Amino acid sequence: MTTLDKDLASIQEVRNLLTEAKAAQESLAKMSQEQIDRICEAIAASAYEAREKLAKMAHQETGFGIWQDKVVKNSFASKFVWDSIKEMKTVGILNEDKEQKVIDVAVPVGVVAGLIPSTNPTSTVIYKALIAIKAGNAIVFSPHPNALQAILATVEIISKAAEKAGCPKGAIGCMLKPTMQGTAELMKHQYTSLILATGGSAMVKAAYSSGTPAIGVGPGNGPAYIEKSADIPLAVKRIMDSKTFDNGTICASEQSIIAETSNKAEVIAELKKQGAYFLSPEESAQLERYIMRPNGSMNPQIVGKSVQAIAELTHLSVPKEARVLIAEETKVGHKVPYSREKLAPILAFYTVGNWEEACELAMDILYHEGAGHTMMIHSQNDEVIRQFGLKKPVSRVLVNTPGALGGIGATTNLAPALTLGCGAVGGSSTSDNISPANLFNVRRIAYGIRELEDLREQPVSSSGFNEEQLVDTLVERILAKLQ
Template sequence: MTIDYDLSSIQEARDVARSAKAAQGILAGYSQEQIDKIVTAMFEAARDNAEWLAKMAVDETKFGIFEDKVKKNLFASQNVYDYIKDMKTVGVLKEDPERKVIEFGSPMGVVMGIIPSTNPTSTTIFKSLIALKAGNGIVFSPHPNASRCINAAAQVMHEAAIRAGAPEGIIGCISKVTQAATNSLMHDENIAVILATGGPGMVKAAYSSGKPAMGVGAGNAPVFIERTANIKKAVYSIVTGKTFDNGVICASENSVLVDEPIKEQVVAEFEAQGAYFLNKTEVEKVSRVVMTPKGGMNAAMVGKSPHVIADKAGIQIPDGTRLLIAPLDGFGPGYPLSYEKLTTVLAFYVVKDWEEGCYLAIDLLSLMGAGHTFCIHSEDETVIREFFRKPVSRILVNTPGSLGGIGLTTGLVPSLTLGCGTLAGSSTSDNVSPMNLINIKRMAYNLKSAETKISFICKHDELNIDNITAVVQEIVAKLK
């Protein structure tokens, strides 16, 4: 029975890829105006269906917070649309009359979108919009724990696209979710590029498929509160970022590094804003519940509230607690909570100054999260600029990590796929957008005569100390 189901799922994967390829061949002939009409209709459908898709995601995955998932669906539709709606992606993109170069945009083909369970409907909306804005088709491989809501979101986007004139099959989604189907889709001849959002294993598989791929890396973002920071605002930002959808966005804060002179004020402010500081015994209990012994996340605790975690760990916390904070003396093996935690738990460190904070941040990122995100709260621009050296792709200043990283509270590109660059084995460090999903052709006209330069230079076969200066001056003048 299992073998038959795997074969059936593989056949489905092949069918949706083939249909998307045929549809994309038609879409490739559409004008920018036609593409934009389709994208507008998709955005409107995603916006109008944001609430029930969010409820479906929470009900199926048991992750996160309904209201925050609604906000993410609206971000993935409204904010992304506002950013991309006037973007040129097909046909002539720009002309440089001085250099006589014309750039043309053309689609890549069919995108394979790998979708996680943490942000299922919002990521499906986002990837649908940017794929079709670039003139591509897209087929989705859902996380098995979020298959129903991902298929529902894909259906909403597909139906809206069809109504606006897109060819049938331009958006597809596997309904029979198996590893065999996902692997088949990764290697399918009709897939041009893989856009992978998910766990490290899935992203690594995408890069190993032989297809061009763009993926994300682990988060584990450190956040440093420097002594000049506005403490109340800094703590508010951190609590907001970490508790948004119960911490499932990969750019959310995972470790707080506090400048020693302001430690007591910071602790008091965290407590005033609903954080509970664990004692050593409680840290050990929470560590065993939230993490595995090797530093991996316990999937059952991802996106859970502090009270669910506390109940599972067998500890008592005050009513209204929004966040659990674990003071740690070290990191790495032996300190499980120093690794990425996509839930409402933060590690907590005290450093003597910004330089020690800088080195500790590097250590934590080297442990996990290199290439992703670092946050700093400070009013000292000189100190802030020192953190440009961090091995990350996003340095967020005085803003919530999760919301700043995706571009909701910052000027970064609105995106739910955050590249981590070569530091994490990723092909891009961008917040991925439609521009990452097009090929750019360049038409270049002749500007200079190669023959004149070559023949002139070749006349001087023999140079010596007496004539070299004169010859060089003559060559420079001729080249001008």
């Protein structure tokens, strides 16, 4: 018996999964809102029940983050997300405007390809499955190979629960043999209607280049500005909470701090008090060599690792109680590692003279990396906050809240999501926190209310165009038809 090569076997597996998903989605599309919601509730409940088991699996397999924080992520992706969307209308008639004579109807996109990263593997599967099924779609996952077992376990748990609640078999599928060729087939196949891409820049770019509609997210590189009116102890607490949460693996987490000359000493003192370790120039240079690889990408050896693990890797001697490593920086650029995204408890520290300089520096950082994603500001000055909101090239300006948890909607009223759109400036198709609303189209039933005669120009009087007469005539005819 001939054995298929791994890439060919992966491609065939994807084709089989998509065939099953397409048939399952056709059944989902015929279901009522109540039936869909019953399935989603089962998915959320089963994932929530298994939140600790899956968190430990993800941590053990990837070596990233803190398993206790991954429990929080799984809880967020299941219970928190479901609570936020369970009342959302996603099936059938969404709205009927009797006055304007327009009816909106939800139309599922079809089969969704879900690309899953290794940094948030189990929580992303739960979240993407929930929002896809809620919108009446099937979903097929392409798992990151480094988190394959944790992802497969998650898919097995939620798919069994979904099927028990009436979901057609095959509506939630996952590749068992992930390869680049198989993922390419998943993204380009005619049965794939939409790609939800969460992962590295190369993967997101491939999604947008596939020829299939895609929602992808670029890198986060959010600066956190501590303006002179800020409550400094609280601002520092929030930044530390965010940057240490799951060892910084959420892309909305802070990557740099911007302080003012007037509050620099107080900010540094408070950071040290709360567990930050400021690197000396020599130590900073030593760590810098490990942040990026020669090709300019983030070094996976530091991703999601603790301060102590990073210190051991880089031969640094830091206090045992250190929670975050901070390097003072003055430069920004592709070849300035501290100014870039670091999915680890490492921060750059910049100093500016005033909020105008902070504004320019934040934009410089973001345009080099992280445009369209997220930034944070800690301030009590509403005018400064508004100026940042008006000018920054990001989709989320988070005010007085931890970046990691505020960006995903856990500590803010943004839509709870683990896929954060970066808008056109970030190379994304949307700036939304992705929800079921992004996964269905809207068919509009529109009744005619005017005839051609209503649109024709009225005669021009000797004094010129009789605008008043035209308006009166149009109004009379429209009102007559609406009655």
